[in-house]
Amino acid sequence: MIADASVRRAAHRTVLGAFEGTSVPGWLAGLADDGLGGICLYGNNLAADPLEVASLGRALAAACPSLVLALDEEGGDVTRLHYADSSPYPGNAVLGRADDLRTTGAVARAIGAELKAAGISLDLAPDADVNSNPRNPVIGTRSFGADPALVARHTAAWVRGLQSQGVAACVKHFPGHGDTSTDSHLALPRVDADLSTLLRRELVPFVAASAAGAATIMTSHIVLPALDPERPATLSPRILTGLLRGELGFSGVIITDALDMAGASAMIGVPAAAVASLAAGADLLCIGPSLRGRGRDEVRDVVDAVVAAVGDGTLPVERLYDAAARVDALSAAYATGARPADPTLVETGRAAGRRAAVAVVGEVGTVGDGPPLVVRLETGANMAVGDAAWGDLGVTGASVVSVVDGHPSATDLRGHDGPLVVVARAAASHADSWAWLRTLVDARPDAVVVELGWPAPEIDALPRVVRGWGGSLPPSRAVGEAIDRARRATAPAPAPAPAPAPAPDGPHREER
Structure with missing residues (x-):
């Protein structure tokens, strides 16, 4: 019975659970006592x-x-602390294009300070994927860029900055999600690159992250046939134990991406995926959001499956104890409670991020006179981004129209007497919105199209595009300020003031 209790406690220790709602559920303390x-x-x-x-x-x-x-809390589009009002930090795409490691470190330190003040001990960031596919539906501006060396050095700087504030980094999504055209929340992607390409592209940032002392690395639900033709990385002993632990020498905690995602559990269910991932080499099982109010039961389902797997020999007990010990070490090092944030450090990071966002915005060109109209294409976002606030350009004096279902008449917009701005995220990836946008631009070639997502190649065909490289507050406002500067530069000069009336002729006589 002592052995059974030890196994059950270790099984609890390997679970990263969830709950529904905005307050601490009454059942959580009991599960914490269970481990x-x-x-x-x-x-x-x-x-x-x-x-x-x-x-x-x-x-x-x-x-x-x-x-x-x-x-x-990646900064940029993926934020939780600033979900309702948009992140005050730029995301990785801005930081990579600015390519200043001091700025990246300052942003990560500021985010870390805010998280520590909120009692958070583990940040599921940074994203270390090399975004080699410009049509990637789930990574995009979450990536530092398409160059492995650039992504590697900024990943390392982000890890060091965050962890300097007592918050563990989680570098994701091993061994690389950047060359996918499928969202692993919804299906199981494949990366068919050969081993040589993976070594010189996907794996480079993770090697740098390990060398920088990253506390944790997150797995991806992706099949990479050059590494394992049968199983996604999250469930693959070859990838987690053979490659990440063995060849790359990573000694920290291996965390799964959420196991409720289709790429991990659509065919076998979450409890079975949890057992398979532990056996493959994972240590902490992220079981996804509790959207049905089953947070406690979802944890128990996984724990029961793990205990049963130990009992029938599917999961070696030594592997379970090893995973639990790694989680214990992570908790001892980082779960040390909240600590007030240094306001100077936070503002330094925010200011550095704002400067980087301004630096990467291109020229807007000539903008006509008159009241501006901003049209927001509300085409949605992937599940990692969710419904976080985005795209507040702050153009002075602008009217803003949000397009959710259907599109306004291009003919009506053509007649707008003033600058026309259309702001979107990955506009070319939404067929209906892209067709409408092309029609509008044909009618109004002076329209300014603001792309806040990762620009697809099709965007280059439009006559006037401003790329912001992210939808959070710093890049959005940097674009808006650039538009305002262009408006001021092209505004007609004010009419000269009328000359003063001439003095009356003759001597002035004072009446008494």
Whole structure:
């Protein structure tokens, strides 16, 4: 019975659970006493007020100090602390194009300070994927770029900056999600690159991250036939134990991407995927958001499956104990409670991020006179981004129209008497919106198209495109300010002031 209790506690330790709602559930303390490894916060835990999100994190850290508390705070489009009001930091695409490691480190330190103040001990960031496919539906501006060496040096700088604030980094998505055309939330992608390409492209940033001391690395739900033709990385002993542990020598915690994603569990279910991933070499099992209010039961389902697998020999008990020990070490090093953020450090990071966003925005060109109209194409975002606020250009005096279902008449917009701005994310990836945009641009070739996603090649065919490289506040405002500067530069000069009336002729006589 002692052995059974030890196995069950170790099984709990390997689970990164979730719950629904914006307050700490009453059942969580009991699971923490049973050994639960951690909790990850998702969109369904986020209140409209960022202060409430931070308050929830602190409440969790105080109530259950043994838990590793995690969320996705990449900066840029993927944010949780600033979900309702848009991140005050640029994302990786801006930082990579600016290519200043001091800026990247400053942004990561500021994010780390905010997270530590919110009681968060594990940040599921940075994204280290080399975005070699410009049509990638899930990575895009989350990546530092398409050059492996650039991605590697910025990944390392981000890891060092974040972890300097007492928050563990989680470098993702091993061994690389950048060359995919499928979103692993929805299906199982494949990367058919040969081994030589993977070694010189996908794996380079992860080698740099390990050398920089990254506390954790996250797996991807992707099949890479050159490494394992049968199983996605999350379930592959060849990739997790053979490559990541053995050949690359990574000694930190291996975390799965959310196991409720189709790429991991569509065919076998979450509990079976959890057992297979542990056996493959993973240590901490992220079981995804609790969208049906089953947070406690979802954890128990996984724990029961792991205990049963140990009992029938499917999962060696030594592998389970090894995983639990790694999670214990992670918790001891980083789950140390909340610490007030240094406001100077935070503002330094935000200011550096704003400067980087301004530096990477191109020229707008000539903009006509008159009241501006901004049309927002609300084409949605992938599940990693969710419904976070985006694209607030802040163009002075502009009217803003959001297009959700259907599109306004291009003929009507053509007649707008003033500058016309259309802002979108990955506009070319949405067939209906792309067709409408091409029609509008044909009618109004002076329209300014603002692309805040990773630009697809088709965008180059448009006559006037401003690329912002992200939809969070810094790049959005940098584009808006560039448009305002162009408006001021092309505005007609003010009419000269009328000359003063001439003095009356003759001597002036004072009446008494």
